[in-house]
Amino acid sequence: xPGAPSRRRWALALVYGFLLTYLGFVLFPLVWLLLSSFKTRxxxxxxxxxxxxxxxxxxxxxxxxxxxxxxxxNSMFVxxxxxxxxxxxxxxxxxxxxxxxxxxxxxxxxxxxxxxxxPAFGVIVPIYALMRTLGLLDTRFSVTLAHLSFNLPFAIWxxxxxxxxxPVELEExxxxxxxxxxxxxxxxxxPVSAPMLxxxxxxxxxxxxxxxxLAFILTSAEARTVPxxxxxxxxxxxxxxxxxxxVSAGAMVPAFLLVFVVQRHITRGLTLGAIQ
Amino acid sequence: xxxxxxxxxxxxxxxxxxxxxxxxxxxxxxxxxxxMSVMGWTAFSPVVRFAGxxxxxxxxxxxxxxxxxxxxxLFVTLSTGLSLLLxxxxxxxxxxxxxxxGAMRTLLTxxxxxPPVVAGFGWKFLLSSDVGVIxxxxxxxxxxxxxxxGDPQLAMASVVLADIWSKTSFMxxxxxxGLQAIPPFLYEAARIDGAGFWAQLRLITLPxxxxxxxxxxxxxxxxxxxxFDVIFVMTQGGPGTATATFSILGWKIGFTYFDLGQAAAxxxxxxxxxxxxxxxxxxxxxxxx
Numbered sequence: 001x002p003g004a005p006s007r008r009r010w011a012l013a014l015v016y017g018f019l020l021t022y023l024g025f026v027l028f029p030l031v032w033l034l035l036s037s038f039k040t041r042x043x044x045x046x047x048x049x050x051x052x053x054x055x056x057x058x059x060x061x062x063x064x065x066x067x068x069x070x071x072x073x074n075s076m077f078v079x080x081x082x083x084x085x086x087x088x089x090x091x092x093x094x095x096x097x098x099x100x101x102x103x104x105x106x107x108x109x110x111x112x113x114x115x116x117x118x119p120a121f122g123v124i125v126p127i128y129a130l131m132r133t134l135g136l137l138d139t140r141f142s143v144t145l146a147h148l149s150f151n152l153p154f155a156i157w158x159x160x161x162x163x164x165x166x167p168v169e170l171e172e173x174x175x176x177x178x179x180x181x182x183x184x185x186x187x188x189x190x191p192v193s194a195p196m197l198x199x200x201x202x203x204x205x206x207x208x209x210x211x212x213x214l215a216f217i218l219t220s221a222e223a224r225t226v227p228x229x230x231x232x233x234x235x236x237x238x239x240x241x242x243x244x245x246x247v248s249a250g251a252m253v254p255a256f257l258l259v260f261v262v263q264r265h266i267t268r269g270l271t272l273g274a275i276q
Numbered sequence: 277x278x279x280x281x282x283x284x285x286x287x288x289x290x291x292x293x294x295x296x297x298x299x300x301x302x303x304x305x306x307x308x309x310x311x312m313s314v315m316g317w318t319a320f321s322p323v324v325r326f327a328g329x330x331x332x333x334x335x336x337x338x339x340x341x342x343x344x345x346x347x348x349x350l351f352v353t354l355s356t357g358l359s360l361l362l363x364x365x366x367x368x369x370x371x372x373x374x375x376x377x378g379a380m381r382t383l384l385t386x387x388x389x390x391p392p393v394v395a396g397f398g399w400k401f402l403l404s405s406d407v408g409v410i411x412x413x414x415x416x417x418x419x420x421x422x423x424x425x426g427d428p429q430l431a432m433a434s435v436v437l438a439d440i441w442s443k444t445s446f447m448x449x450x451x452x453x454g455l456q457a458i459p460p461f462l463y464e465a466a467r468i469d470g471a472g473f474w475a476q477l478r479l480i481t482l483p484x485x486x487x488x489x490x491x492x493x494x495x496x497x498x499x500x501x502x503x504f505d506v507i508f509v510m511t512q513g514g515p516g517t518a519t520a521t522f523s524i525l526g527w528k529i530g531f532t533y534f535d536l537g538q539a540a541a542x543x544x545x546x547x548x549x550x551x552x553x554x555x556x557x558x559x560x561x562x563x564x565x
């Protein structure tokens with residue numbers, strides 16, 4: 001086949017062309033936001049755009065002086081509280097479910113899927129009404145609780161799938177030695193599950209960190225989270241693009257750090273969660 | 277059997293806290309939502325009265341509901357369809373033994389962890405006809421002078437673009453995981469039989485990937501129906517109501533007009549729609565296969 005090698009080369013070039021174009025599409029906004037966050041306001045608005053410019057930390061300094069760091073603290077609080085709650089409540093329940101037979105698991109799968117079907121404002125309407133009645137609007141507590149409505153079922157489900165795949169022999173030895181189920185969980189199952197626990201913790205954190213509408217409606221000032229801050233800055237049209245870019249960059253940092261530390265577990269967790 | 281009792285007791289202590297909390301944060305809001313949907317309930321009037329199906333009737337008779345239905349359908353179709361195609365193409369490409377495969381896979385997953393709000397803001401910034409490097413520089417350079425956020429069709433296109441940017445990574449990851457589960461010897465056999473790329477795709481890859489793709493599409497459709505953040509940040513549903521999907525309409529009804537009863541009714545209808553769409557997707561694909 002004389003034509004084959006050159007046809008193959010063309011196909012390869014096409015594939016690379018497609019991949020590089022798409023990568024450019026993915027990276028361009030991120031790089032642009034990062035660059036803009038190091039510009040002065042004048043540089044950020046300059047057209048034609050300045051690719052080469054003198055970087056400044058003005059926008060990041062403003063982050064500290066303008067008193068808009070609180071949302072970062074709030075988001076951290078909500079994220080870590082979600083991790084703690086989802087794991088402390090979720091691990092034992094997921095483990096018990098994994099060792100059970102029959103209908104309960106089916107129900108749980110449906111439960112998890114139904115939380116994905118629910119429109120966010122469908123969740124927020126009852127929670128908002130409740131928090132209003134309790135006088136808990138604009139508190140970190142209300143946001144934490146709202147986020148658990150998707151994080152808890154997700155965590156239980158992922159962990160259940162994981163525990164199901166663990167070899168039972170692991171804990172049987174402990175059980176034969178007279179340990180309780182709790183003991184087996186603590187001494188035989190948990191030590192080998194650390195990577196999965198970390199993966200679930202990160203997925204919970206990222207979901208909470210990125211969530212917008214629930215936090216947006218439940219908070220107004222004190223308890224605003226980072227996405228709420230981003231949206232309010234983007235909505236003011238104050239045209240401080242470097243500041244908005246700096247906030248956006250800051251909004252990406254924690255999740256990026258977490259994910260890059262444990263990239264492999266994340267991918268596994270995500271695909272596991274999606275496919276099974 | 278003392279052991280049996282003990283084990284059952286232990287199991288209960290393990291399950292109870294988690295499942296009770298789960299019921300508290302998911303079941304309770306669900307039931308409360310149903311209750312609210314049949315009540316006349318505005319955030320300002322303290323009187324809550326039974327309204328029966330009034331909320332549903334008002335909603336179904338309003339023009340904005342049907343307009344939002346069309347907009348949602350358009351948005352969901354475009355966003356799901358395009359991210360499915362792109363995700364599949366990317367996964368197929370990066371399932372091959374290419375140079376730089378690992379790095380490209382990692383970079384492609386980046387949008388997954390970017391808050392959708394930031395994705396929306398970033399694209400709004402880029403596309404802006406006042407200051408955006410695309411909207412105010414590259415497009416005019418190419419002789420195109422438009423205001424993407426000011427034109428109904430372009431606004432929809434912009435929102436879909438940002439959503440695709442944000443969500444294709446997810447489709448890519450799932451599809452790639454599905455591809456990796458296909459045993460390589462099938463392709464070897466096909467190659468020996470002289471099957472080319474398209475024949476392999478049609479006869480091996482797609483049939484074996486079907487299950488994964490169905491799940492990916494279902495999750496993606498559910499996600500697209502409920503998308504709020506990207507649209508809100510970019511257009512707030514505008515210009516006019518050009519990008520006002522059900523989620524945006526629900527937010528407006530519930531939290532700018534403060535008619536919580538009607539917002540609850542809309543949420544219930546959306547849930548029913550989502551369950552229906554999921555069932556249709558599952559049944560259709562099952563019949564086809």
